[in-house]
Amino acid sequence: EAGVAQSPRYKIIEKRQSVAFWCNPISGHATLYWYQQILGQGPKLLIQFQNNGVVDDSQLPKDRFSAERLKGVDSTLKIQPAKLEDSAVYLCASSPTPSTGVAKNIQYFGAGTRLSVL
């Protein structure tokens, strides 16, 4: 099966500019996650969708970050305006639903988008 697709792979912007990332999960996966991975750290969850509804956005800096998953399939994550500390890899992941059986609680990751804010 095709994996989680993300684009672009790399993005360089100046601070205060806007940027958007796109993610297409594995077909049929109802749950979609956006993680931020700063250099030297593990991934940190920003937002989690179940179909097109948000179930967890407690660590999303809502003054500058937004995300949507309008039709319950692909998703976009936006940063506006970007700050230097937003430089990171942004990972998208998906998991199947219902979360039972052998696939229970397994998340499948995309290749990520590396963002550099100058």
Added chain:
Amino acid sequence: AQRVTQPEKLLSVFKGAPVELKCNYSYSGSPELFWYVQYSRQRLQLLLRHISRESIKGFTADLNKGETSFHLKKPFAQEEDSAMYYCALLSGGYNKLIFGAGTRLAVHP
């Protein structure tokens, strides 16, 4: 607070040597733990999870609730095991993962 700690940033061993990547967690309740791996220029992928009690690529990990640990072990390291390894804790009712900072394993010939 729920937390995952991987105390070593880098673990360097020679081929054929035993490997133990340490992971400690903080969680109130019955934990569900995972090891994810990222090989060079590849995406993050699941290596193993404690509920499966399986051995993948020769790696095993046992949950020790008394020591709140989930260390990853392999008796004889191979060069192809060189990668970043992340321990992760499942948190809450919506399948949220909390990751440790990761340990880079370097296996030398």
